[in-house]
Amino acid sequence: MPTLLALDASSSACSAALLIHEEGREAQVLARFALTPREHTRRLMPMIDELLAEAGIEIQRLDALAYGRGPGSFTGLRIAAGVAQGLAFGADKPLLGISTLEALALAAHRRYHLRYVMPALDARMGELYVAAYRCHDGRLETLAEEAVLPPDRLTLPKGHEEADWVGVGSGWASWDSLPTQVQAGISQHLSDLAPAAEDMVLLAARQFAAGEGREAHLVQPVYLRDKVAWQKSR
Template identity: 75%
Template sequence: MPTLLALDASSSACSAALLCRRDGHDDQLLARFVQAPREHTRRLMPMIDELLDEAGLTLADMDALAYGHGPGSFTGLRIAAGVAQGLAFGLEIPLIGVSTLEALALAGHRRLHLRHVMPVIDARMGELYTAAYRCHAGELTRLADEALVSPERLTLPAGHEEADWVGVGSGWEQWEALPVTVQAGVSQHLPDMQPAAEDMVLLAAQALASGGGEAPHLAQPVYLRDQVAWQKSR
């Protein structure tokens, strides 16, 4: 099993996770997760140091690095991509970008055993990031491509409307603005769930086993939006 480190700063939370095998025993997953709005830059490196210390490893032991490539917060995505890119470049190891929407779907499956998951993230500017997945035994099948839509244009995956859908992610806070067909097809919605490196490192391990990974200089965040608006905090 490869030794992987994953980082995420795509939302108000900041997280890091380490997947490794220690002393010939079973795979070990170590993770840190904290709500840290506007503190991602300060929090990421100490998290990495804590995980490495706990596992008794160094960055030189990593086979690859992963990061949440989006969609999500423009600033947060750039922070995670920059840190992961810099580390991977210095270590001369592959970099793996992981979808935040896919990570949310896996989180719902791992924690709550959900089968049909529709992750939706608040994209601000009156829009939502969305996708849909069927989950089984830790494997995800995408049933709807990642998209950027307004709340009133959100739809259930074509051909799968009768499945027992569960919504996860911050976008479901806009429940009242969603079409009645979506409300009728979603048995529950969990807006407090956020993307986490703990799920991303598992997805990255699958990708690496399938030949995934790229040179660090090719890393690019995925925004799903041509223009990014900056909003001055008040």
């Protein structure tokens, strides 16, 4: 298990998490999370400093860094990308970009043991960022790829319409604008769940183990604005 730092500023929440692994001891996650709209720049670095100080390690001891690469707030994504790339470049460590929608799905699975999860974030301009996952034993299978679309164009993943779907994330505040078929297929929706670095650091550990860490300048935010179709995963 690697030692990883993850950070996120993709929504109104600001968060950081540190995955620590020492030989002979169980891996531990230290985390900070706060709802701080428009204060990400001021809050993010102190969170990171607090975590490193609490763990008693320097950034050079990390195996890699990760950040919420989107989709999400344009400003927040740029803030997180700038901080993560700067730290990774300065420490000469690989960087991983973590999907905010995957992080939401993992959070719902870890906290509520949900199996079929459809995360949705408010994309502004009358649109949603959406995806769909099947979750099992802490792992995610993509059933519908990330996309941006108006609420009235949302559909359940083809071939999985009868599953017990749960919606999570701020996008589900648009419930009244969703098609009746989607409303009928969603057993519940949790619109107050936000992406968090605590879940991203676990996803990052798996990606790092799979050799997906990259040089800092190669990891870019994902905005999705050029993708307008709700696509079935191939």
